[in-house]
Amino acid sequence: MKAKRSFSSPSQIVIALGLAKYALKASFRNKASYFFSLIFPLIFVVIFGLLGNSGASIKLGVSDTIDKTNPIYQTIKNLSEQENAPIELIEGSEPDLEKQLSQAKIASIIAPDQSVRPMAGSLTLVSSNSNPQGKAAAESFLSGVISQMNIKASGIVRQPFAFNAKEISGKEYRYIDYALPGQIGFSLLSIATFGIAFPLITLRKTLVLKRMFATTVKPITFVVAQCLSRSFQAMLQAAVLLTVGVLAFHFTLAHGWITFVQMIFLSFLAVLAFLGFGLFIGNVARDEQSLPIALNLFNLPQILLAGVFFPIDGMPKWLQFIGNNLPLAYFNTALRKISVEGIAFVDIWPYILGMIVWGFVAYIAAARVFKTE
Amino acid sequence: MHRHFAYTNLSMENMIEVKNLVKRYGQMTAVDGISFSVKQGEIFGLLGPNGAGKTTTLEIIETLKPATEGSVLVDDFDIHTQAQEIKKRIGIQLQASGFYPNLNLIELLNMFAIMYGVKVDAMAMLKEFNLEDKSMSFFDNMSGGQKQRFSLASTLINTPRVIFLDEPTTGLDPQARINLWDVIRDINKKGVTIVITTHYMDEAEQLCDRLAIMDNGRIIAEDTPEKLISDLLARGFKRHTEVRAATLEDVFLDFTGRNIRES
Numbered sequence: 001m002k003a004k005r006s007f008s009s010p011s012q013i014v015i016a017l018g019l020a021k022y023a024l025k026a027s028f029r030n031k032a033s034y035f036f037s038l039i040f041p042l043i044f045v046v047i048f049g050l051l052g053n054s055g056a057s058i059k060l061g062v063s064d065t066i067d068k069t070n071p072i073y074q075t076i077k078n079l080s081e082q083e084n085a086p087i088e089l090i091e092g093s094e095p096d097l098e099k100q101l102s103q104a105k106i107a108s109i110i111a112p113d114q115s116v117r118p119m120a121g122s123l124t125l126v127s128s129n130s131n132p133q134g135k136a137a138a139e140s141f142l143s144g145v146i147s148q149m150n151i152k153a154s155g156i157v158r159q160p161f162a163f164n165a166k167e168i169s170g171k172e173y174r175y176i177d178y179a180l181p182g183q184i185g186f187s188l189l190s191i192a193t194f195g196i197a198f199p200l201i202t203l204r205k206t207l208v209l210k211r212m213f214a215t216t217v218k219p220i221t222f223v224v225a226q227c228l229s230r231s232f233q234a235m236l237q238a239a240v241l242l243t244v245g246v247l248a249f250h251f252t253l254a255h256g257w258i259t260f261v262q263m264i265f266l267s268f269l270a271v272l273a274f275l276g277f278g279l280f281i282g283n284v285a286r287d288e289q290s291l292p293i294a295l296n297l298f299n300l301p302q303i304l305l306a307g308v309f310f311p312i313d314g315m316p317k318w319l320q321f322i323g324n325n326l327p328l329a330y331f332n333t334a335l336r337k338i339s340v341e342g343i344a345f346v347d348i349w350p351y352i353l354g355m356i357v358w359g360f361v362a363y364i365a366a367a368r369v370f371k372t373e
Numbered sequence: 374m375h376r377h378f379a380y381t382n383l384s385m386e387n388m389i390e391v392k393n394l395v396k397r398y399g400q401m402t403a404v405d406g407i408s409f410s411v412k413q414g415e416i417f418g419l420l421g422p423n424g425a426g427k428t429t430t431l432e433i434i435e436t437l438k439p440a441t442e443g444s445v446l447v448d449d450f451d452i453h454t455q456a457q458e459i460k461k462r463i464g465i466q467l468q469a470s471g472f473y474p475n476l477n478l479i480e481l482l483n484m485f486a487i488m489y490g491v492k493v494d495a496m497a498m499l500k501e502f503n504l505e506d507k508s509m510s511f512f513d514n515m516s517g518g519q520k521q522r523f524s525l526a527s528t529l530i531n532t533p534r535v536i537f538l539d540e541p542t543t544g545l546d547p548q549a550r551i552n553l554w555d556v557i558r559d560i561n562k563k564g565v566t567i568v569i570t571t572h573y574m575d576e577a578e579q580l581c582d583r584l585a586i587m588d589n590g591r592i593i594a595e596d597t598p599e600k601l602i603s604d605l606l607a608r609g610f611k612r613h614t615e616v617r618a619a620t621l622e623d624v625f626l627d628f629t630g631r632n633i634r635e636s
C-alpha cells in the first residue's frame with residue numbers, strides 16, 4: 001500500500017466567502033463596471049435633482065409697448081420682485097415674444113389693451129394653444145390679481161365670499177423623490193445583469209471557470225460567491241446614490257436613517273432576485289456580441305415600463321398591468337413606499353413576495369442552463 | 374541531454390490506470406477504448422495530431438468530463454465515484470487557460486489556496502518560479518514564458534500527487550521553452566508525477582520517461598522514447614537527409630544565447 005497523505009476537505013461556505021472577497025476586489029478594479037451601474041444613475045440623479053430646484057414660476061412675457069403706469073402692470077411687477085415670486089417677467093418686443101410663445105417657452109404675453117375703446121386700467125393677455133398649461137396658469141394668476149384690485153377699488157372691507165388658505169405640515173414633494181428610487185432600481189438592475197453576465201462569459205471563454213471547477217469548488221459555491229460579491233457592491237452603490245440624493249438634493253427620508261437602512265436592505269433583497277436573471281442571460285447568450293442584445297431585451301422594457309423615469313399610472317390599463325408586475329416595478333414601488341410614504345417595512349410584503357417569485361423563477365431557469373465551458 | 378535520472382523516482386506503483394476508456398459525443402467517438410497506465414514519479418507524454426482525443430482523455434482523467442465507458446483510477450480513486458478525492462490530489466494546466474481578471478499574482482495564488490482549503494506562502498511560490506518581481510502584476514500583462522511559469526506554479530497549490538500539463542510550451546520562444554523544461558524537471562524531481570501533451574517531438578524526447586501516441590481516439594504506440602525510436606530503426610527506417618551535427622535551433626541559440634528574455 002502507498003503511504004497516503006491526507007488532503008483537506010474545505011467547507012464550501014468558507015470557499016464561497018473567500019471567493020466572494022476576491023470577486024469583489026476584482027470587480028472594484030474593473031472601471032468599466034461602474035459605468036452603467038453607478039455613473040449613469042448618478043448623472044440622472046443630479047439632473048433630476050437640479051430640475052426639481054428650478055421651481056414652478058409662471059413665465060410671463062411683457063411687451064415693450066406697454067404703459068409702465070398701468071396699475072395692473074405695476075401690481076404684477078411688484079409681485080415678481082418678491083422672494084420666491086410666483087411669476088417671472090420677460091420683457092421684449094411683441095414679435096419676439098410671440099415667437100417664444102409659439103414655442104411654449106413662455107406662458108402668455110401681456111400687451112396694451114387692443115380693444116376698440118381701450119381703458120387705462122386694462123390690458124390684453126395674449127396666449128397660444130401651443131402651451132395650454134401656461135395659458136391656464138397665466139389666466140388664473142391674472143384674474144386673481146385683478147379680482148383683488150377690483151375688491152380694493154370698490155371699497156369692500158368685509159368680503160362676503162372668501163377662502164382662507166391653511167397649510168398642513170409636510171415636506172415639499174419633488175421629482176427627485178420620485179426619480180431617486182427609480183435610479184437606485186436602474187443601478188441594481190444594471191449590476192445584477194451586466195455586472196454578472198459579462199464576467200461569466202469571459203470566465204467561461206478564458207477557461208477560468210473550467211480551471212476553478214477542476215478544484216474542489218462546486219458550481220453552486222462559485223455562483224453563491226459571485227452573487228454575494230455583486231449584492232455587496234450593489235448595496236454600496238445604492239448607498240452612494242442615496243447619500244448624494246439626501247445631501248445634495250434633500251431627498252425625502254420619511255423616518256431618517258431608519259428609512260436609509262431599510263432602503264439599503266430592500267436593495268439587497270432586490271439585487272439577489274435580479275441576479276438570477278443575470279445568471280440566466282449570461283448562460284444562454286452565446287458570446288460577447290449577442291450578450292448586450294439579450295441584456296437590453298430584458299432591461300429596457302423594465303427601465304421604460306417599471307416606473308424608473310415615468311409613473312406607471314400614466315400608461316394605458318393593459319400596459320399598467322404588465323408594468324406593475326415586472327420585477328423592477330415591485331422594487332421601485334416598494335422603495336418609494338418606504339422612502340417617501342414612510343410605510344413600515346412589514347407592510348410592503350406583497351412587493352417582496354413578488355420579487356421572491358420572480359427571483360425563484362430566474363434561479364431555476366439559470367440552474368437549468370448553467371454551463372461551465 | 375537525455376534524462377535518465379528520473380527513473381530513480383519511479384516505482385512500480387501506478388499513479389493512473391486507464392482501462393477500456395470510451396468517450397462518445399452522439400455518433401462521434403472521441404476516445405475509442407484506450408488502456409494505459411502512468412507510473413508514480415514519471416513524466417508521461419500523450420502525443421498525437423489535433424483531434425486525436427488527447428485533451429478529451431485528459432479531461433476525463435481530471436474528472437472534468439464524464440466517461441461513456443471504461444474505468445479510470447487516479448491514485449487508487451475512481452473517477453466515477455470519488456471525483457472530489459481526485460480533484461484534491463491533482464493539479465491542472467489547461468491549454469491556453471486564463472486567470473480571474475483584475476487580480477494580481479499573489480491574490481490569484483491565495484484565491485486558489487482558498488479553493489483547495491490550504492494555506493500557502495504565495496510569495497515563496499512566486500520566488501521558486503522566478504516571478505517575485507511580478508507579484509503585483511496582472512496575469513494578462515505578462516510575457517508568454519512568465520504566464521506559463523505562473524500557470525505551472527498554480528498547479529502546485531494543493532501539493533498534488535500528479536499534474537496534467539496540456540501543451541505547456543506552445544507559442545514560447547526557444548529560450549522560454551528550454552527554461553520551462555527545467556522548471557518541469559524540477560517539479561518532477563520533487564516526486565510529482567507529470568502527464569504532458571505536446572506537439573513538439575523534441576520536447577517529448579527531452580522530457581518524457583514514457584509516452585503514448587494517440588490517433589483517431591486510439592493509442593497506437595506506448596513506450597519509452599528511446600525504445601520507440603530504436604523500434605522504428607529496426608523496421609528499416611532511414612531519414613531522407615543526412616543528420617547534421619547541429620540544428621537550426623542550435624544556430625539560433627548560439628546567436629541569441631540561452632538566457633530567458635522577458636520584457
